[in-house]
Amino acid sequence: MDIMTESEINECFAFASTIAKEAGKVISSAFYKEKDIETKAGVADLVTKSDKEVEKLLFDSIRSKFPSHKLIGEESVSAGDVSPHTNDPTWIIDPIDGTTNFVHRFPYVAVCIGFTYNKEIKFGVVYNPILDELYTAKRGTGAFLNGTRIHVSQEPDLRKCLVMTECGSSRDDVVMAKLFENMQSVLSTPVHTIHSLGSAAMNACMVAKGAAEAYYEFGPHCWDFCAAGIIVEEAGGVLMNGDGGPFDLMARQIIAANNPEVGKSLAKRLVQQISFPHDCQ
Structure with a gap:
């Protein structure tokens, strides 16, 4: 297993935001166009060409920069490439969360890039390219929306x-x-x-x-x-x-x-x- 320093995790975190924006461009360009739609586990479990294209873009980018890291992605798992979750540095990716929304042009879709090390989530990036909302968080440093810190509601009831x-x-x-x-x-x-x-x-x-x-x-x-x-x-x-x-x-x-x-x-x-x-x- 790779031993990661905080500096290396920071490098991965910055890279995740960059590639999320790149993936968002692919989603935005296809959002209002007709889609090639397939089903997976059932009639309501949809996948499009864009899902596969975005996952390939993200996987190729990560493998090029961090070749020893593990990858878990929705479309690769659906295709039969099931990897166990280990203590190794692992990127957990959903190329388009909200594929049905994407198909229907309902603007709540997101590129999701999570990262675990020693099976603990270290950071997460969620980017909605249609609304241009970039949510980011790294453990111990707070959560942000487009660079502005966000907080949960204080309602107790x-x-x-x-x-x-x-x-x-x-x-x-x-x-x-x-x-x-x-x-x-x-x-x-x-x-x-x-x-x-x-x-x-x-x-x-x-x-x-x-x-x-x-x-x-x-x-x-x-x-x-x-x-x-x-x-x-x-x-x-x-x-x-x-x-x-x-x-x-x-x-x-x-x-x-x-x-x-x-x-x-x-x-x-x-x-x-x-x-x-x-x-x-």
Whole structure:
């Protein structure tokens, strides 16, 4: 395993912001054009030529500069290239988080670049090129939106919260019944409302900048929220699993909240825990 210094992590962090902007140019140029669309696990699990193009651009750039680092990406995993998550320096990438939004020209899409070392998230970059919003965070240094520091909401009462979630891409009747039972339970708290932007990263970034108090979801992958997760933490928020237990990046469930009280209160309202196979096993 490579032994990394703080200076080397800083170099990777700066590089991540640069290549996120380059990837954003590819997304922006294709956003209002017709797309070549394919499906993966189901009719609601979409992929486009741009997803693959952006991931290749990011992978090629990283391999050229940091040839010994590991890479985990949504499209490469979908194609069967499954790498275990190790202590090595690892880039965890979603080329276009919110592909369905991208297909429909709904402007909540993001390039997501997370980085782990010793299995700890060290930094994250989330770039929405359509809105030109660059969210960044490195552990211990705060979270930023276009260079301006951001903070989570200070609201302590779940009943006064705006909560983000997603229905996911599964259309299995049992899974959907559990999803809707959880939604009904959360709404009956009652919270102010539930919103959905169609992007795990964008939902989490709403929490980071104080536009929402919490985000929960069962079924997303590590590349969906690795980068955004540390942005939430560095903005003063917390991460936990869907049952309120310690956060596990590979467990495919997440609560991102502005504080532990809201997170724990939300976990108690999630009456149906939904299990998915762990990532990178």
